[in-house]
Amino acid sequence: MIEIKNLSKEFKAPSDEKGLFGKKKKPFWAVKNFDFKIEKGKVASILGPNGCGKTTTLRMIAGMLTPTRGTAFVDGIDVRKDKHSVKAKIGYMTNNTSLYDRLNVIETIKFFAELNQIPKDVYESRANRLFKQLDMEDYLTKRIADLSTGMKQKTSIVRTLIHNPDIVILDEPTTGVDVTGQSVIVDLIKTIKESGKTLIFSTHQLNEVRDIADHIIVMKSGEKVFDGNNIEFQNLDPNKSFTEIFMEMVDD
Ligand SMILES: Nc1ncnc2c1ncn2[C@@H]1O[C@H](COP(=O)(O)OP(=O)(O)OP(=O)(O)O)[C@@H](O)[C@H]1O
Numbered sequence: 001m002i003e004i005k006n007l008s009k010e011f012k013a014p015s016d017e018k019g020l021f022g023k024k025k026k027p028f029w030a031v032k033n034f035d036f037k038i039e040k041g042k043v044a045s046i047l048g049p050n051g052c053g054k055t056t057t058l059r060m061i062a063g064m065l066t067p068t069r070g071t072a073f074v075d076g077i078d079v080r081k082d083k084h085s086v087k088a089k090i091g092y093m094t095n096n097t098s099l100y101d102r103l104n105v106i107e108t109i110k111f112f113a114e115l116n117q118i119p120k121d122v123y124e125s126r127a128n129r130l131f132k133q134l135d136m137e138d139y140l141t142k143r144i145a146d147l148s149t150g151m152k153q154k155t156s157i158v159r160t161l162i163h164n165p166d167i168v169i170l171d172e173p174t175t176g177v178d179v180t181g182q183s184v185i186v187d188l189i190k191t192i193k194e195s196g197k198t199l200i201f202s203t204h205q206l207n208e209v210r211d212i213a214d215h216i217i218v219m220k221s222g223e224k225v226f227d228g229n230n231i232e233f234q235n236l237d238p239n240k241s242f243t244e245i246f247m248e249m250v251d252d
């Protein structure tokens with residue numbers, strides 16, 4: 001279960017005003033008074049235009065960024081009070097997860113598995129299953145530096161899942177991945193759901209949302225503009241496609 005209450009983050013951004021040492025920085029709310037609740041075992045999708053605050057929200061839930069106001073609860077644990085327990089429960093993939101260029105795919109996964117103190121036989125069988133499912137078997141001994149964007153993305157996904165977290169947070173898992181790769185990742189999300197885990201992912205692909213999300217959350221300029229299920233989203237206008245409904249929702 002993931003619940004956020006009044007979650008807000010204020011950042012400072014450069015403004016046109018000149019200060020003594022160059023441009024002044026003006027505070028703005030990247031995420032503002034955001035509330036939602038994702039039930040255990042559900043797949044939720046978070047949508048919205050570039051810069052609307054999706055990554056900032058996911059980072060706060062994962063305990064990577066401290067909220068300015070409000071908080072997030074992960075299986076009832078308040079991230080403000082116990083970020084370490086939250087991190088242990090979560091598998092979090094950012095859209096720029098750093099991997100070590102000099103390691104190959106297998107060494108990368110081994111490194112993170114050992115960091116999480118997972119026994120060899122446990123992580124090896126888990127990794128092999130994921131490599132097979134994500135169709136990665138041809139490049140397991142290639143160095144990260146030599147991988148394509150999509151191959152790196154899949155490696156990041158395996159890394160995120162290697163400690164078998166109860167809660168999975170994926171920030172744009174299919175961005176930069178080819179069409180076949182996207183469908184492989186969508187299938188993996190379905191498998192994750194079947195295993196009873198709670199999953200939240202951000203995306204710009206409305207077809208993925210329609211196919212796999214139980215719960216849809218739309219943001220615009222840091223605030224929530226929709227929170228409901230697939231049917232409720234479609235019922236906003238039964239004659240329109242998901243993309244059309246979404247575009248009207250976030251249009252200025
Ligand atoms: N560390 C930071 N310092 C200042 N501003 C930031 C910081 N991180 C994010 N922002 C700003 O906060 C806003 C929300 O950014 P965020 O990355 O959460 O958007 P997003 O919805 O994930 O966008 P995208 O779809 O492009 O990934 C943007 O205006 C961004 O420039």
Ligand SMILES: [Mg+2]
Binds near residue numbers: 054055056095171
């Ligand atoms: Mg983002």
